[in-house]
Amino acid sequence: MKRAAFLAVVIAGTLAGSSASPQAPSSSNANPVAARGAYLVTLGDCMPCHTAAGQEQFAGARALNTPFGVVYSANITPERETGIGNWTSDQFYRALHEGIRADGAHLYPALPYPYFTRMSRADTDALYAYLMTLKPVRKVTPPNKLPFPFNVRALIGVWNAMNFKEGEFQQDAAKSSEWNRGAYIVTGPGHCGGCHSPKNFLGGDETSRPLGGGLLDTWFAANLTEDPRSGIEKWTPDDIVEYLRNGRNARATASGSMQEVVVYSTSHMSDSDLAAIAAYLKDQAGRGEDRDQPRPQAVAMRAGEAIFVDVCTACHRSEGKGVPRFFPPLQGDSTVQSRDPTTIIRIVLEGSQSPPTDGRPTPLSMPAFGWKLNDQQIADVLTYIRNSWGNRAAAVEKSAVVKLRRESGTGTALTSALALPFPDAADSVGSNGPTVMTRNRHNQRLSGG
Numbered sequence: 229m230k231r232a233a234f235l236a237v238v239i240a241g242t243l244a245g246s247s248a249s250p251q252a253p254s255s256s257n258a259n260p261v262a263a264r265g266a267y268l269v270t271l272g273d274c275m276p277c278h279t280a281a282g283q284e285q286f287a288g289a290r291a292l293n294t295p296f297g298v299v300y301s302a303n304i305t306p307e308r309e310t311g312i313g314n315w316t317s318d319q320f321y322r323a324l325h326e327g328i329r330a331d332g333a334h335l336y337p338a339l340p341y342p343y344f345t346r347m348s349r350a351d352t353d354a355l356y357a358y359l360m361t362l363k364p365v366r367k368v369t370p371p372n373k374l375p376f377p378f379n380v381r382a383l384i385g386v387w388n389a390m391n392f393k394e395g396e397f398q399q400d401a402a403k404s405s406e407w408n409r410g411a412y413i414v415t416g417p418g419h420c421g422g423c424h425s426p427k428n429f430l431g432g433d434e435t436s437r438p439l440g441g442g443l444l445d446t447w448f449a450a451n452l453t454e455d456p457r458s459g460i461e462k463w464t465p466d467d468i469v470e471y472l473r474n475g476r477n478a479r480a481t482a483s484g485s486m487q488e489v490v491v492y493s494t495s496h497m498s499d500s501d502l503a504a505i506a507a508y509l510k511d512q513a514g515r516g517e518d519r520d521q522p523r524p525q526a527v528a529m530r531a532g533e534a535i536f537v538d539v540c541t542a543c544h545r546s547e548g549k550g551v552p553r554f555f556p557p558l559q560g561d562s563t564v565q566s567r568d569p570t571t572i573i574r575i576v577l578e579g580s581q582s583p584p585t586d587g588r589p590t591p592l593s594m595p596a597f598g599w600k601l602n603d604q605q606i607a608d609v610l611t612y613i614r615n616s617w618g619n620r621a622a623a624v625e626k627s628a629v630v631k632l633r634r635e636s637g638t639g640t641a642l643t644s645a646l647a648l649p650f651p652d653a654a655d656s657v658g659s660n661g662p663t664v665m666t667r668n669r670h671n672q673r674l675s676g677g
């Protein structure tokens with residue numbers, strides 16, 4: 229099929245799927261502290277986690293899957309009984325800095341306070357000032373669905389003792405100010421390691437392998453270190469900036485839980501902040517996450533090749549070279565060669581739509597193959613793409629596909645979350661750069677305007 233015709237089909241299918249109710253922009257004007265807080269809300273991606281699909285922004289009640297059960301996010305609008313309207317800025321600082329609620333109880337680390345602790349008092353005060361400008365919404369947070377003993381908040385104190393180190397970000401004088409800014413965003417408000425760092429059995433970060441790739445809520449967040457295959461050694465700083473701004477670059481596209489991060493957070497970060505993140509990431513040495521793997525069985529490779537040629541080359545082209553920025557190349561792709569194949573299994577089972585961003589407003593999609601290919605076929609085609617054209621990674625077992633097919637669709641409602649309009653945050657930023665425009669445009673686009 230010709231590429232143009234193909235694109236038209238893909239695009240038409242995708243646009244039909246995106247819909248959202250736009251919200252009238254409310255123009256309240258910016259006190260400069262609250263405007264800084266609005267930008268910190270972008271860096272911390274607070275809104276989508278604190279908004280249930282189709283519900284009022286920041287009013288909480290979004291279900292978050294943890295390895296131990298479901299935790300609901302809290303209402304952080306300034307409503308006095310169900311929100312944080314009665315909280316002082318001291319109490320707010322303590323929540324983000326220590327994970328302690330206004331009433332003294334422990335908060336679950338589903339709120340990424342192990343990262344937010346690196347924010348300064350001035351940062352949390354700005355966030356507080358911004359949140360206090362929101363419309364108060366009365367909404368009671370549903371009870372969590374956690375079995376005993378995980379429903380005992382006091383036990384989080386034990387978790388903290390093993391997994392949490394309190395403390396504001398400290399500059400490293402030996403590094404540039406750009407590096408330090410990147411380190412602050414990645415390890416602080418951006419909480420990138422929350423998904424990208426491997427987890428221990430308690431769901432805490434394995435401190436010896438920061439950003440080495442992690443599994444969270446049945447998505448594998450790629451290795452962001454300089455490992456040559458599964459990491460981003462081949463990426464230039466500009467590649468990283470382009471990916472974070474547009475949700476895709478010549479090498480890859482953002483799928484799964486990264487889409488929400490791109491749409492609500494990184495695509496609205498300033499150019500200098502994206503460059504700072506890139507500078508910091510390019511300085512993360514690989515730690516040998518690419519282990520030597522035995523060659524897969526020839527029978528799996530042959531079966532996989534036949535499927536690839538039959539159904540995948542239409543878009544990913546021969547030798548998996550792809551069409552950069554339209555159909556991601558699979559040759560040399562880090563996600564394809566990930567230590568853990570969860571993300572690529574899910575993409576083939578469920579399909580994937582690239583997130584619309586201002587830089588790349590036209591979404592592309594990959595169709596779902598879960599109905600067309602059986603578990604063994606999916607395992608084989610993935611084993612094949614992980615071990616062809618110079619790629620090398622462990623074979624994908626049929627059992628892994630069986631497991632994900634069972635769990636498929638149980639992830640926290642990403643697609644519905646993506647249908648959320650952007651927060652009014654943008655509108656109170658006032659003259660603070662292009663954010664206002666871009667977010668409003670995004671709302672219009674999602675509503676078909």
Ligand code: HEC
Nearest residue numbers: 272273274277299300301302323329335336338339340355
């Ligand atoms: C990954 C999802 C996630 C992100 C991102 C997130 N939160 Fe939360 N937050 C939660 C969850 C879940 C809770 C409830 C935890 C609990 O009940 O123990 C919570 C609770 C809170 C609370 C305590 C409120 C209360 O009444 O107990 C505050 C304050 C808060 N978040 C502020 C923020 C701010 C500010 C940001 C952005 C800088 C943010 N959160 C980002 C998930 C998130």
Ligand code: HEC
Nearest residue numbers: 418420423447448449450480481482483484485486562563
């Ligand atoms: C909610 C979980 C989550 C958070 C938080 C998150 N990511 Fe991701 N990220 C993912 C997942 C999942 C992928 C894999 C997506 C794919 O391969 O299509 C990914 C992929 C990426 C990639 C592409 C890697 C590759 O090899 O293709 C980059 C770069 C990236 N993330 C950077 C970041 C940065 C920087 C932050 C913090 C500002 C961040 N991510 C926060 C889940 C997350």
Ligand code: HEC
Nearest residue numbers: 480481482483539540543556563572580581582592593594
């Ligand atoms: C109709 C075109 C099309 C076909 C056919 C197709 N793909 Fe895709 N594929 C895409 C697009 C577009 C993306 C990017 C999706 C996104 O941004 O979320 C993608 C993404 C991927 C990714 C993730 C790459 C990354 O870096 O995150 C993998 C792996 C993949 N496809 C494998 C396959 C396999 C295996 C087949 C055949 C069974 C296949 N695709 C068939 C269009 C296609």
